[in-house]
Amino acid sequence: MDFLKELGIEKTxxxxxxxxxxxxxxxxxESKNPTTGEVIATVRQAGAAEYExxxxxxxxxxxxxxxxxxxxxxxxxxxxGNAIREKKEALGRLITLENxxxxxxxLGEVQEAIDIADFAVGQSRQLYGLSMHSERPAHxxxxxxxxxxxxGIITAFNFPMAVWAWNTMLAWICGDxxxxxxxxxxxLCAIGLVNACRPVLEEExxxxxxxxxxxxxxxxxxxxxxxxxxxxxxxxxxxxxGRRVGVTVAERFGRTILELGGNNAVVLMEDxxxxxxxxxxVFGAVGTAGQRCTSTRRVLVHESxxxxxxxxxxxxxxxxxxxxxxxxxTLCGPLIDExxxxxxxxxxxxxxxxxxxxxxxxxxxxxxxxAGGHFVKPAIMRAENHYETVQEETFAPxxxxxxxxxxxxxxxxxxxxxxxxxxxxxxxxxxxxxxxLSATGSDCGIANVNIGTSGAEIGGAFGxxxxxxxxxxxxxxxxxxxxxxxxxxxxxSAEIPLAQGIKFDL
Numbered sequence: 370m371d372f373l374k375e376l377g378i379e380k381t382x383x384x385x386x387x388x389x390x391x392x393x394x395x396x397x398x399e400s401k402n403p404t405t406g407e408v409i410a411t412v413r414q415a416g417a418a419e420y421e422x423x424x425x426x427x428x429x430x431x432x433x434x435x436x437x438x439x440x441x442x443x444x445x446x447x448x449x450g451n452a453i454r455e456k457k458e459a460l461g462r463l464i465t466l467e468n469x470x471x472x473x474x475x476l477g478e479v480q481e482a483i484d485i486a487d488f489a490v491g492q493s494r495q496l497y498g499l500s501m502h503s504e505r506p507a508h509x510x511x512x513x514x515x516x517x518x519x520x521g522i523i524t525a526f527n528f529p530m531a532v533w534a535w536n537t538m539l540a541w542i543c544g545d546x547x548x549x550x551x552x553x554x555x556x557l558c559a560i561g562l563v564n565a566c567r568p569v570l571e572e573e574x575x576x577x578x579x580x581x582x583x584x585x586x587x588x589x590x591x592x593x594x595x596x597x598x599x600x601x602x603x604x605x606x607x608x609x610x611g612r613r614v615g616v617t618v619a620e621r622f623g624r625t626i627l628e629l630g631g632n633n634a635v636v637l638m639e640d641x642x643x644x645x646x647x648x649x650x651v652f653g654a655v656g657t658a659g660q661r662c663t664s665t666r667r668v669l670v671h672e673s674x675x676x677x678x679x680x681x682x683x684x685x686x687x688x689x690x691x692x693x694x695x696x697x698x699t700l701c702g703p704l705i706d707e708x709x710x711x712x713x714x715x716x717x718x719x720x721x722x723x724x725x726x727x728x729x730x731x732x733x734x735x736x737x738x739x740a741g742g743h744f745v746k747p748a749i750m751r752a753e754n755h756y757e758t759v760q761e762e763t764f765a766p767x768x769x770x771x772x773x774x775x776x777x778x779x780x781x782x783x784x785x786x787x788x789x790x791x792x793x794x795x796x797x798x799x800x801x802x803x804x805x806l807s808a809t810g811s812d813c814g815i816a817n818v819n820i821g822t823s824g825a826e827i828g829g830a831f832g833x834x835x836x837x838x839x840x841x842x843x844x845x846x847x848x849x850x851x852x853x854x855x856x857x858x859x860x861x862s863a864e865i866p867l868a869q870g871i872k873f874d875l
Contacts, residue, residue, distance in 0.1 A: 370466070372459035376561035378410060384556065384583030385415040386563055387426035388576030393419050395584055400557045403469035403703040404693055406741025412556045415584040420592050423548060426577035427519045428598050430546040434575065435516035442542050443493025445578075448569045450486025450538070453479065456565040460530065462695070463561045468529055468554075469703040469743075470657045471694040482534035482562070484827045485843060489538035492848055496543070507862030514852035516544025521599040523550045523590060523614075525606050526705055527660045527764075529558035532628070535831070535842045536603045536851075537579070543851040546578045548599065550590055554705055556583045597621055601851065604628070605662075608762070608788070608836045615838075626850060627838025628831075630762040631790035633813075633822040634667035636779045636805065637674055641795035642819070647681050649793070649821035650768070655689060655701050655747050656823055659766030660709070662837075663791040663815070663823040667759065669779045672772045679728070679770060682749055686729050691744055692736045703743040704765060710743055713765035716758050717748060720769075725752040725759075731767070754782040762788060776801055784812045790833030791815040791822040814841070 384398070385391040395414030402409050415423070434442065453460065461476035468475070498513035520540045524532045529551060537547045551559035563581050570576045582589050593599060594617040603626040604614045611629040618625045635650055637643075653665030670678045694702030704710055710733065717731045731748030747766035752759050754771050773779040783792060792813040794805040802818045804810050814833035815825060825831050830845035832838070841847045867873060 372462045373410070375459045376456065376463060377564040378463075378557055378561055380410050382410060382412045382557070382560055384412045384581075385419040385423055386567070386576070386579070386581040387423040388571065391415070391419050391422060395419070395588060398553055398556055398583065400467055400555070401706075402466055403705050404742045405739050406743070409467060410557060412560070412583055414588070415582045416588055417592065420582055420584065420589050423580045423582045424519070424596060424598055427546040427548050427580040430575055430577040431516065431519055431544070434546060434578065435544040437544070439493045439496050439542055439544070442544060443490045445569065445573060445575070446486050446493065446538050446541050447490045449566045450483055450490070452565050452569050453486065453562070454483050457483065460561055460565060463558055464529060465694045465702075467557050468526060469694055469705060471699050471702050472697070474657060478528060478531045481531040481827060485534050486538045488827055488844060489542045492539070493542040496848065496852070503858065504868060505860075505866045507860065507864070509859045509861065511857050513855055513857065514543075514849065515855055517851055517853050518545060518600040519598055520545045520547045520851060521550070521593045521596070521602040522547050523593070523602065523604045523606070524552060526552040526554035527657060527662070528605070529555035530562050532605050532842070533559070533562065535827070536626070539848045540851045541578055543848055545601075545851050546580060548580045548582055548593060550582055550584065550593055553583075553585075559583065594618055595621065597623070600624060601626070603840070603842065608838075611838055624850060626832075626840035626842055628662065628833075628840050628842065629836060629838040630788045631662040631664070631833065631837060632666050632760070632762050632786040632788040633663055633791040634669050634783050634793070635665055635822060636773070636783060636792075636794040637668060637670040637678060638776065638779070638794065638796040638798065638801050639671040639673045640797045641671075641674065642797065643674070643678065643681060645819065646795040647678070647685060649795075650682065651685050651689070653821040653823040654768040655766050658701055658704050658745075659747065660705065660764050661823055663825065664766075665768065665822045666762065667754070667769045667771055669754075669771050669773045669782055671779075672774060675770070675772045682768070682770070683729055686747060686749060689747060691734050691746065693739060701747060701766070704745060706743055709765060710745055712763060713745060713748070713767060716763040716765070716767060717750065719758045720750055720752055720756060723756040723758065725750050725756060728770070754785060760786050776804060780805070780810055787836040788833065789813045789835035790837040791817070791825070793817040793820060793822045795819055
């Protein structure tokens with residue numbers, strides 16, 4: 370495939386880059402196309418020795434980068450963003466090939482990486498501190514931000530490029546190199562993205578800013594979590610693993626950004642505009658085959674609309690084109706692997722045992738010419754919010770229809786899950802909308818009105834509450850976690866008065 374060659378991907382690839390591609394010593398990792406089950410290419414993973422070389426190179430790069438003025442760091446980001454822009458088509462196709470999301474979503478993900486680079490360039494001239502008045506005469510006080518250190522980034526398969534970019538572009542302007550451990554399901558996406566950026570970095574002698582270390586959890590992941598040279602770890606993945614990540618990093622007093630599970634709901638009030646609500650729900654539930662952390666899992670529908678919403682959703686699901694994600698007409702591609710299908714089918718069976726009803730889908734789907742592909746028909750289920758499986762995140766296209774009596778009932782059920790990432794309400798009632806966005810409304814990190822749960826813009830901080838982890842990435846003031854904060858007091862007098870009026874005469 371020409372786009373693989375354009376991105377420097379071979380049949381066999383090294384799994385470690387730190388300014389140069391290393392000769393790796395770990396086990397062979399096969400990257401498989403979820404549409405066909407065929408092996409695309411292999412990667413020789415990094416071992417302990419390569420990890421150490423990668424971390425050393427990244428730390429050495431930090432010692433140099435922290436001395437560079439932030440606008441100069443921004444110029445590197447600008448050029449790296451343009452390099453990604455030039456490879457957008459190839460990178461988007463690589464995501465679709467290796468991840469299985471439809472091409473429009475693949476291209477959209479690359480655009481996210483470009484957009485956050487543009488955002489970060491502007492932010493590089495706005496790493497603002499504060500000036501404040503001292504209580505002591507002839508004293509000045511201020512706060513400023515300094516580079517933090519090496520940032521470890523551990524990403525999931527479902528956004529194999531965008532999440533790295535969210536972290537990396539901000540980390541670079543803040544003066545921090547990154548060490549990236551990508552998902553073992555999408556290693557080629559990481560290699561392709563690094564290859565797109567590295568000519569810009571290598572020209573500056575700073576290739577190790579984009580250090581890549583593909584390896585097992587034991588050989589690479591655990592070492593990164595325990596490494597004091599990485600004061601910040603950004604982890605995207607399940608709540609189960611995220612809990613262990615948080616504990617491990619906290620034990621060494623490191624920082625974490627945890628982007629974990631979502632159990633996102635759309636609330637449909639009695640006055641909802643179903644003309645926009647139904648398409649939003651379908652995209653939220655079926656986009657990326659239900660494998661987004663912001664995917665719509667629950668529809669909390671006012672009982673007066675329940676039958677109509679059920680009818681419209683079932684009709685919409687009948688028309689969803691399932692197939693090769695490279696084909697322009699496809700709206701739902703494959704799940705990432707057979708294990709994901711098994712998890713989905715098991716969740717459906719459990720819901721039925723708990724009293725739910727499968728209304729459509731929820732079975733394997735055969736696509737002509739893709740016998741080894743991991744396809745399913747997206748499912749809709751009648752369920753109750755308290756069901757054990759509804760309380761969990763199933764990373765697959767299962768949508769639960771749950772009736773509610775009124776706004777209070779909707780908010781109570783909405784918040785009565787362990788996760789707190791994204792949420793949405795469809796209503797034309799200003800009071801309903803503002804209540805949903807208030808302190809007594811949605812308890813999620815993201816709350817929307819008359820748009821779905823999926824598809825966040827880079828300008829706002831992204832992240833959630835409760836078992837979603839509490840981290841924030843991307844826009845707004847998310848840059849601050851990549852820096853260390855320092856308070857300064859300057860005495861420009863000939864006296865040494867103490868704060869709080871304390872007298873200490875010698």
